[in-house]
Amino acid sequence: MSTAPATGVPEHPALLWRNPDPKPSYDVVIVGGGGHGLATAHYLAKNHGITNVAVLEKGWLAGGNMARNTTLIRSNYLWDESAAIYEHSLKLWETLEEDLDYPILFSQRGVLNLAHTLQDVRDSVRRVGANVLNGVDAEWVDTAGVAELCPIVNTSPDIRYPVLGATYQPRAGIAKHDYVAWGLARRADEAGIDLIQDCEVLGFTTDGDRVTGVRTSRGDIACGTLALCAAGRTSTLTDELGFRVPLQSHPLQALVSELLEPVHPTVVMSNAVHVYVSQAHKGELVMGAGVDSYNGYGQRGSFHIVERQMAAAVELFPVFARAHVLRTWGGVVDVTPDASPIVGRTPYENVYLNCGWGTGGFKATPGVGWCLAHTIATGEPHPYNAPFTLDRFVTGRLVDEHGAAAVAH
Amino acid sequence: MQLIECPWCGPREEAEFSYGGQAHVPYPADPSALSDEEWAHYVFFRDNTAGVWAERWMHATACRRWFNAVRDTRTHAFLATYRPGDPSPDLTAAGTGAGRG
């Protein structure tokens, strides 16, 4: 157990894993040391006993979206395919702390997805029905119910977009993203998996329909199987491999306030006015909105997005008007045409793809790690990731979560 | 706020514009001849360049005209804007080192 007992604070991450030099060859090479790459490594070892594995990270572990996201975890998606994989993930979150033997501050404080128009209300009630049929905890609460669950929400009828009610998922919540990454990394390292930082994959060596190895900034590494977990930078790798993926990489921003007294007991999301807010354990208000409209790899976005998000936040939470912004930042998210991920096969026999989680893949971290590890170990997709193929854009079997679910994050 | 040069109105704030994705994607010449796969690629697949590429913008709150821009997606810097129908400027001449980053 790597917790300093008196404080509950985990050890410095540099002490949690070795920093090995790459070996010449591995059974499995995972590109990307974010949450998904690390979770895949963890479950390869834990569920399948596969440990001759390297995770190659061009920067530092979790320096991409993993430690830039706003940590919302929920499973109240509309379609059966989405509900299945996100609910699988939520169930894993519920025991992840014991599994990792590491504090991750997983807090099931519930999420309210606000409805502001009659169409929002109809869509929300429909989604609650779909969730319940899929075994996902969900209920519809009216305006008074919102006020009861989160007293600081402005439920006056006299605002631009009055709150007509909300869906509520009590088991939803937040976790501390960097602790999650460190806990997964520590476990993978203990199992003998090499986590290799400062190691950028620059190209590939191929033999027919197989990839035989990766060219990296730290030399060539041979691989039996290759898994791409590079999130916003996936296209740069698939371009090298010579196949197309329907992704567009966008900036996605977030911000935090200074540390405040606890005022916000749950998570509130509003797609209509485009803001969502939770309060982190330390006390800062954590807020996000939608993507910047343009493609961008710069890990930052435009200021007017932040301005609009703050206007929406203050309208919904008048008490925030005097809070100060402490920090804003951005990540690069990989968005697909149907707002669902792509997890599974590629035109190469031994290459698996995991991408397209866009603005909402943190919540999927354990779930997708579990499913991708299964896919790698058995050569067959797990039933939960089987619908999320690359070829659905040709067959037309889309999983259209755009506007269907409470889609953001 | 970032300024974008509308080829008709001149430099304006980014918030006045809406985005249209990759530029110069031609409508299929013989649509009925396309396979499902070719249609899928026309409808859903676009380049996702990390580097210099050409994209479409629309000046939504003013002249409401579409135009093209060349921008570096790594830095978000605009290198050129030009009217539809005009050729895409020669990027190598601009010394931008087009490519991925």
Ligand SMILES: Cc1cc2nc3c(=O)[nH]c(=O)nc-3n(C[C@H](O)[C@H](O)[C@H](O)COP(=O)(O)OP(=O)(O)OC[C@H]3O[C@@H](n4cnc5c(N)ncnc54)[C@H](O)[C@@H]3O)c2cc1C
């Ligand atoms: C501001 C913001 C808020 C968000 N909020 C939420 C939220 O509230 N809830 C939610 O569920 N999701 C949220 N997300 C989305 C979530 O963060 C991502 O979907 C998820 O983190 C993606 O998986 P990952 O952790 O593996 O990605 P990343 O952490 O980005 O991992 C990918 C890694 O691959 C590495 N890499 C890329 N190319 C190469 C290469 N060539 N060689 C080696 N390494 C490479 C990168 O450096 C990076 O570390 C948010 C994202 C952002 C940016």
Ligand SMILES: [Zn+2]
């Ligand atoms: Zn104009």
